[in-house]
Amino acid sequence: MNYKNFPMVPRVIFGRGSFNQLNEILTPKRLNINAPFIYLVDDVFKNNSWLTSRIQLSYEDKIIFISSKEEPKTSQVDELVEEIILLTKERPSGIIGIGGGTLLDLAKAVAIMLTNEGEAKDYQGWDLVKNEGIYHVGIPTISGTGAEVSRTTVLTGPHKKLGINSDFTPFDQVVLDSELTKDIPVDQWFYTGMDCYIHCIESLNGTYLNAFSKSYGDMALDLCKEIFLNGDLAEIESQEKLMMASWHGGMSIVYSQVGVAHAMSYGLSYLLGTKHGIGNCIVFDQLEEFYPEGVKLFKEMKQKHNIELPVGICANLSDEEFNTMIDISLSLEPLWENALGGNWQKTITREKLRALYQKM
Ligand code: NAD
Ligand code: ZN
Incomplete structure (x- = not known):
């Protein structure tokens, strides 16, 4: 090694x-x-x-x-x-x-x-x-x-x-x-904060996980739960905690990788210009199959802060446009390998990705 x-x-x-x-x-x-x-x-x-x-x-x-x-x-x-x-x-x-x-x-x-x-x-x-x-x-x-x-x-x-x-x-x-x-609008606070939450879920559930990544990921995930389930943006304590959660979440992926939500949201971003935080949320909302517990908690957090995600952003796309998103997403091999292991290509087909994008 x-x-x-x-x-x-x-x-x-x-x-x-x-x-x-x-x-x-x-x-x-x-x-x-x-x-x-x-x-x-x-x-x-x-x-x-x-x-x-x-x-x-x-x-x-x-x-x-x-x-x-x-x-x-x-x-x-x-x-x-x-x-x-x-x-x-x-x-x-x-x-x-x-x-x-x-x-x-x-x-x-x-x-x-x-x-x-x-x-x-x-x-x-x-x-x-x-x-x-x-x-x-x-x-x-x-x-x-x-x-x-x-x-x-x-x-x-x-x-x-x-x-x-x-x-x-x-x-x-x-x-x-x-x-x-201190002056961030609530929805933006949620989207960028969820980027951190999703980093943790993807790192902690990935095949690349090791004690280095896990220790940072666990810390960041606990902080995210405190902030988004029991805290709110206006509290100084929550602002400080989220700053440290972001740091630890970032450290967690230094020695591992992100996963399905990031691989798919890069496709949305490339084709539609969907920004990273909100794009990750739109994708993650549809990923129960890959991250059942993480998605359940995400939906609770979304509800607690009255966040309404856009729907139907892929409703009118052409075959060519779907293919562009699918190509971008599939090119991120380390992310898929981390999420699903060496045989990821067996689970993730073009049809599978298209069906997921069609839900968004
Ligand atoms: P962002 O930088 O676009 O900021 C989001 C919005 O919040 C903007 O409208 C900005 O004007 C506003 N904003 C920022 N600070 C504010 C404040 N204090 N008060 C009021 N408004 C404020 O978005 P982001 O979610 O922070 O970052 C997304 C970008 O980060 C993407 O380009 C993504 O690719 C990148 N990214 C990089 C890494 C990395 O490791 N380098 C990791 C994840 C994401
Ligand atoms: Zn991210």
């Missing part, structure tokens, strides 16, 4: 209001006055001085506001890298991503692509990145994806939706300040 040797986020600061210490964290990392810090910030914060007034810009530092309406694309990463090269006299001292999974993934990808030649699409896959990226910091403002700890940045390219998985992808620094998550 040849075991993988994974990097982890080397520095993390946790606590309500820890965002105030950002400047103190970044100052020693400034290379020189011509090498700025570039902040990539979700444009939901554009007119939010509560957050932006605490970003202290010096010298040539810049904030670039980015919409998270659509998930990150390889072409978007290439354009941002181009924009940053034109904006700056020297390579930046650091890239700071502030937002949800979308902004965190963009920050990771931009940091890598500033030091690696070619286009972002060339690096979608496993261990294709050659050079260490620029110092990069992740500051989540919504909890659940685990993008703050993971070794990947998920991008939609011209041919596939696939991460840049590499030892250079994880953040050098993460700031976990749950206060930044």
Whole structure:
């Protein structure tokens, strides 16, 4: 057996209001006055001085506001890298991503692509990145994806939706300040939070499971149950717990994999642009056959928070469109293997996937 040797986020600061210490964290990392810090910030914060007034810009530092309406694309990463090269006299001292999974993934990808030649699409896959990226910091403002700890940045390219998985992808620094998550709309809190719950269910019920993944997965799952069965978004305690659940859920899949819901929701995302959190929920709702207990609990949580999922999103699709989704989904072999074992192709046929998609 040849075991993988994974990097982890080397520095993390946790606590309500820890965002105030950002400047103190970044100052020693400034290379020189011509090498700025570039902040990539979700444009939901554009007119939010509560957050932006605490970003202290010096010298040539810049904030670039980015919409998270659509998930990150390889072409978007290439354009941002181009924009940053034109904006700056020297390579930046650091890239700071502030937002949800979308902004965190963009920050990771931009940091890598500033030091690696070619286009972002060339690096979608496993261990294709050659050079260490620029110092990069992740500051989540919504909890659940685990993008703050993971070794990947998920991008939609011209041919596939696939991460840049590499030892250079994880953040050098993460700031976990749950206060930044206080104003999230309830449905979005639920969808992104359920991403974490689904990571746990898929990891804990997968064939790749081991004691490393199980210990993190168990912790995250217990936290999710406390939050979504007995807590609510408005409580500080729930906000802090979900931040840690997201972290542990992400750690759980470092050494295992996700499963059926992710494999199918990537198909929805690629074809219809369905966003990750809500897409996972739409798929997971139909997966009793694979995760009976997990789905039962999911339905209870959905009911408790009065969440109505969209229905009929696949109602008017053509054969060609179904085939595109099925191709994308089937290409994610490690996810299927984790979910169902080495003989997964016996259970998961194209007809089976089509029948499942037709329910959504
Ligand atoms: P997101 O980043 O798109 O954010 C969801 C919504 O919440 C957006 O509309 C955003 O503007 C809003 N929002 C964020 N913070 C807010 C705040 N504090 N107050 C009010 N609104 C706020 O969605 P997400 O679910 O966090 O991330 C999804 C993305 O993460 C997908 O692109 C997915 O592929 C990626 N992902 C990556 C990993 C990884 O390991 N790299 C893992 C899972 C998902
Ligand atoms: Zn996910």
